[in-house]
Amino acid sequence: MNIYAENILDHYWHPRNKTHPLPAENIKDGGRVTHEEINESCGDSLAIRLTISAGRIASIQWDGSGCAISQAAISMLSEELAGKSIADAESIKKDDVYSLLGVPIGPRRVKCALLGLHALKNAIKKFKGEPPTGWNDTAGSSV
Amino acid sequence: MLDTASIRRQFPIFSRKIGGRPLIYLDSAATSQKPLAVLDRMRKFYEEDNANVHRGMHELAERSTAAYEGARTAVHEFLNTRYPEEIIFTGNCTEAVNLVARSWGRAHLREGDAVVLSALEHHSNVVPWLQLKEELGVEVKWIDCDDHGRLRIDMLDAFLREGNVKLVSVTAQSNVLGVRPPLGDIIATAHAHRALALVDAAQSVSHHPTDVQALDCDFLAFSGHKLYGPSGIGVLYGKREHLESMPPFLGGGMMIREVYRDRFTPADIPQKFEAGTPPIAEAAGLAAAIRWLGQFSWENVENYERALLRSAWEALSSVNGLTVLGPGSSSPRLCSGLSDGMDSDVSGCLSFVVTGVHPHDLTEILGCRGICLRAGHHCAQPLHRQLGVTASTRLSVGIYNTVEEIKLAGQAIADAAGALRP
Numbered sequence A: 001m002n003i004y005a006e007n008i009l010d011h012y013w014h015p016r017n018k019t020h021p022l023p024a025e026n027i028k029d030g031g032r033v034t035h036e037e038i039n040e041s042c043g044d045s046l047a048i049r050l051t052i053s054a055g056r057i058a059s060i061q062w063d064g065s066g067c068a069i070s071q072a073a074i075s076m077l078s079e080e081l082a083g084k085s086i087a088d089a090e091s092i093k094k095d096d097v098y099s100l101l102g103v104p105i106g107p108r109r110v111k112c113a114l115l116g117l118h119a120l121k122n123a124i125k126k127f128k129g130e131p132p133t134g135w136n137d138t139a140g141s142s143v
Numbered sequence B: 001m002l003d004t005a006s007i008r009r010q011f012p013i014f015s016r017k018i019g020g021r022p023l024i025y026l027d028s029a030a031t032s033q034k035p036l037a038v039l040d041r042m043r044k045f046y047e048e049d050n051a052n053v054h055r056g057m058h059e060l061a062e063r064s065t066a067a068y069e070g071a072r073t074a075v076h077e078f079l080n081t082r083y084p085e086e087i088i089f090t091g092n093c094t095e096a097v098n099l100v101a102r103s104w105g106r107a108h109l110r111e112g113d114a115v116v117l118s119a120l121e122h123h124s125n126v127v128p129w130l131q132l133k134e135e136l137g138v139e140v141k142w143i144d145c146d147d148h149g150r151l152r153i154d155m156l157d158a159f160l161r162e163g164n165v166k167l168v169s170v171t172a173q174s175n176v177l178g179v180r181p182p183l184g185d186i187i188a189t190a191h192a193h194r195a196l197a198l199v200d201a202a203q204s205v206s207h208h209p210t211d212v213q214a215l216d217c218d219f220l221a222f223s224g225h226k227l228y229g230p231s232g233i234g235v236l237y238g239k240r241e242h243l244e245s246m247p248p249f250l251g252g253g254m255m256i257r258e259v260y261r262d263r264f265t266p267a268d269i270p271q272k273f274e275a276g277t278p279p280i281a282e283a284a285g286l287a288a289a290i291r292w293l294g295q296f297s298w299e300n301v302e303n304y305e306r307a308l309l310r311s312a313w314e315a316l317s318s319v320n321g322l323t324v325l326g327p328g329s330s331s332p333r334l335c336s337g338l339s340d341g342m343d344s345d346v347s348g349c350l351s352f353v354v355t356g357v358h359p360h361d362l363t364e365i366l367g368c369r370g371i372c373l374r375a376g377h378h379c380a381q382p383l384h385r386q387l388g389v390t391a392s393t394r395l396s397v398g399i400y401n402t403v404e405e406i407k408l409a410g411q412a413i414a415d416a417a418g419a420l421r422p
């Protein structure tokens, strides 16, 4: 099956909630957190910026360059996240991202597909003052 | 002239289909495919000769030791080293560079000493030196390159004049741009300032002859698997006087002369640096690869691969939005240079970027058509950063590739790029 399905290319060409460049972080502003993750295999980086109010994600912005899969995944995820509680956002699993994408993700594309989720997880950790988790937690130990 | 049809028949993998299409393998810079001569030799070793080396008086131990030491002689001749014991077998090129950093580096470098690298280096010739920087406070200095991948040799001169440079460690051939720095000049200049020179020959050994005595380098490293040989074996060449003055790298069996409860004395070179059971079948396979490649003249190999690269450059430069990195970037220097036979400093591979098309997406689509190219930073992040791109796509060749394959790949790249752009 062709993984470059229409919806993937649509999000790739017209990414939702992508903001370039992300506004600089205001340290005093406790309701915002920005976090960046890197896919070491290609060097792509993706930064995510959450605005959190009353325990909910009020808005999500992201920036970064990457392949169609990583860009579509974060674009779709960002639409999914708006209004979600932190607890709901934390419970998002890799399989949820795969079903958003709706195309088969083979082992070599796992990190592309999950870069956005990994950045999201660690953005929330950062917001809560917890240490970041590694890729094994986001993607399983196969990558 | 190379008989490519006959060469290809010697590589079983080329009879394989991917998704019903013939395999087009343009990723030899990552690892080359293996001819039957290598596969057969390794199988024969396990079926007929297998035993540990330098241990035991039985017939098999003698045969395996002969195979292993015979491989050392083969590499000694291949590199034209002065003595066979200047050849150390390691696991790969990376381990060979680490051996120099850990053994020579720790013994000879102090805080404030400097190691000079070039912007072209693979991470395996970067990180071991950064580790020494962290550990010992050694300075790591970088020779920049211009957009064509040419090194700023004036920077090397300036670094050397500062007087604290102890080692210049450079690639013989970039694994991204294919450019070949002027090694002879670099090594002579280093020596004039009493610095040693290490050559990372991982990419060059399968494309050009290597003569360490002519180069006069102090160390040279490569991997068997990029030379039509097996993975799991690498080579470090070191001048005998250096190797003799260096402490052992890993400790264990084989590398010792005597062991007491409180001390040990190391073996002589090369065993001093070969702790534990070495890659024996792999050594036999590497020797077979060297013998196999040796049936072709270097002149034929170089001419043939130059023609392949020229056709690659032509195919790529006609793709809309595609930019070849390095020598082919702004002007068709590579192309014109190649066609008038003057430019011999690019070989093995070309890397490129396509506007609006990520290398992962491009190579994924090509992969579905059985066409294997590599995408990413190719373990050369400092170089990509200098060139201002995150990742690129690399097309690399071996003597089994054909112009037809390259044309098919060029067409497929154009198609894929078209499909990925709005």
Ligand SMILES: Cc1ncc(COP(=O)(O)O)c(C=O)c1O
Pocket (backbone or CB within 6 Å): B029, B030, B092, B093, B094, B095, B122, B124, B125, B171, B173, B174, B175, B200, B202, B203, B223, B234, B379
């Ligand atoms: C220029 C260069 N140096 C070193 C290496 C490392 O080789 P290996 O991974 O076999 O140790 C490579 C291979 O990717 C290379 O291209």
